[in-house]
Amino acid sequence: MDENKTYIIGNWKMKLTSRDMLDWFDNFHELVKDFERYPLEVILAPSLVHIPLLASLTEERIKIAAQDVSVYQNGAYTGEVGAFQIKDFCSYAIVGHSERKESLETVLKKRNRCLEVGIIPIVCFTNPQEAKNVYTKGIILSWEDPNNISVNGVYREKDPEDIVKGVQEIISTIPDDAVLIYGGSVNRQNIKNLVNIRQISGVLVGNASLDARQFLDIIRSYEFRKPVIK
Numbered sequence: 011m012d013e014n015k016t017y018i019i020g021n022w023k024m025k026l027t028s029r030d031m032l033d034w035f036d037n038f039h040e041l042v043k044d045f046e047r048y049p050l051e052v053i054l055a056p057s058l059v060h061i062p063l064l065a066s067l068t069e070e071r072i073k074i075a076a077q078d079v080s081v082y083q084n085g086a087y088t089g090e091v092g093a094f095q096i097k098d099f100c101s102y103a104i105v106g107h108s109e110r111k112e113s114l115e116t117v118l119k120k121r122n123r124c125l126e127v128g129i130i131p132i133v134c135f136t137n138p139q140e141a142k143n144v145y146t147k148g149i150i151l152s153w154e155d156p157n158n159i160s161v162n163g164v165y166r167e168k169d170p171e172d173i174v175k176g177v178q179e180i181i182s183t184i185p186d187d188a189v190l191i192y193g194g195s196v197n198r199q200n201i202k203n204l205v206n207i208r209q210i211s212g213v214l215v216g217n218a219s220l221d222a223r224q225f226l227d228i229i230r231s232y233e234f235r236k237p238v239i240k
């Protein structure tokens with residue numbers, strides 16, 4: 011992980027079929043420019059069953075995240091998928107998304123399972139006071155207020171001033187080199203405000219990432235941002 015990078019993560023949740031994914035990539039490849047020149051880490055998080063397909067479609071430059079990992083290390087846990095198993099395909103895993111309604115204990119276990127095998131966990135938390143409870147070195151912290159997550163494609167964005175206030179509060183409680191990203195109704199319109207908040211190193215994008223063109227617009231908004239000197 012690199013604290014000078016910008017992380018742009020598309021969380022596809024339980025939305026796309028494998029056919030949709032192929033269409034998504036048709037659009038993405040057609041439009042993709044040379045964002046490789048910029049310090050951007052573009053990450054896609056498909057459903058678990060689609061991870062191998064995604065791995066066959068993406069170039070090296072696009073990384074893959076699992077949407078979850080098991081709390082268990084390995085063993086007789088029918089239906090579970092361990093961090094050590096997704097490691098073959100994924101450099102990242104989203105952990106503790108608010109839609110999963112997990113306890114802090116569970117989130118920390120999953121975070122640690124990822125770190126044990128060299129997966130970078132993208133650890134979600136819902137309010138600024140919680141950041142310090144889930145933080146440890148080597149993770150990406152993702153602040154997402156559940157009240158601001160889109161519902162059925164309808165965005166419910168937070169006031170930019172409140173985002174700045176929350177970010178200030180968070181960074182006052184975590185080390186200077188911690189990597190913090192923001193999520194919740196991020197789209198091609200409001201990304202302009204977020205790019206200007208220098209303390210956040212990227213975004214977790216749900217609904218808007220389902221549209222390859224919109225996701226590319228979000229990526230491009232970051233192209234001209236220089237690495238943050240902390």
Ligand code: PGA
Pocket residue numbers: 021154158159160161193194195196214215216217218
């Ligand atoms: P949203 O979802 O961008 O659709 O609000 C973000 C998320 O829940 O990861």
